[in-house]
Amino acid sequence: MHEFDLVRPRSLEECMDALAEYGEHASLLAGGTDLGVLMEGGLKRPAIVIDLGLLEELRFLREEDGRRLIGATATHADVESGLAVLDCLSLAAGSVGSPQIRNMGTVGGNIANASPSGDTYPPLLALEAAVTLASSRGERTVALADFATGPGETVREPDEVITRVHFDAPPAGAYTDFIKVGLRNALAISVASAAIVAGGDGKVITDLRIGCGAVAPTAVRMRKVEDLVTGEEPSPALLEEAAKAAAASCSPISDIRGTAEYRRHVTGVIVRRLVARAFSRLAGYEGEE
DSSP states (O other), rough: OOOOOOOOOSSSSHHHHHHHHHHGGGEESSSTTTHHHOOOTSSSSOOEEEETTTOHHHHHHEEEEEEEEEETTTTTHHHHTTTTTHHHHHHHHTTTSOOOHHHHOOOOHHHHHOOOTTTHHHHHHTTEEEEEHHHHEEEEEEEHHHHHEEEESOEEOOOOOOOEEEEEOOOOTTTEEEEOOOSSSSSSOOSSEEEEEEEESSSEEEEEEEEEEESSSEEOHHHHHHHEEEEEEHHHHHHHHHHHHHHTOOOOOOOOBBBBHHHHHHHHHHHHHHHHHHHHHHOOOSSSO
16 A cells, blocks of 8 residues: 555544645545555555544434434444434445444445445435535535436545435335345345335325436436336336336446346346335235235
């Protein structure tokens, strides 16, 4: 690994000052589970590393006026255990790496890394989350759907730091879930993943949001599936159409984990499964997934 200067701010204000001075030449270090690998492999060579490890003010889980807030340095283990009521997000956090990775890796880091296969992106998209960034110039909030612009690329400016991600708590009785497909049961990067947040009236799904990962340059909302299913009575034919719409909404690549064709197929399968489960929970559907 190359030589670099390490800066360890003790407050958010100190962090923003450091970013204002060094931002274009610096990388932010939260848990280090992504940055450390990139630096070890020579894919990133920052002159300065700004370590967020002392900023306890960014490590929190709380609810304010029906909106849930997660600090940027809250770990996946924090979210897995602290937000168990949110099945899709807690399940996604629990699927990240190993216990060691979950204890070190952070939600803010996962978002900032902007990997198409990032495990927290699909549930946070389904929850319609937003990201707040801070700098010495002020604070701004960006919808998560607009945050990542491509693999490893985001709208974050060099002098900004993510401070929190936040979203409205799902309404009482909502169904949320997450499915991840990998080449093994643990320590796997997603071949495809999907998360769902759904509400219903006992007959149909009245509100549906689905996020998918690892099947496009960024994680994506399955809006065609959402429009197709919302307000319709469940049936095998509808589920098949949902699967086809999900597969058609993908633009995946082929790599060592799977071909583009396989990713499209798997996405259709897991989206169909999530929609069928939502119908079962919210509308009494008894058909097969």
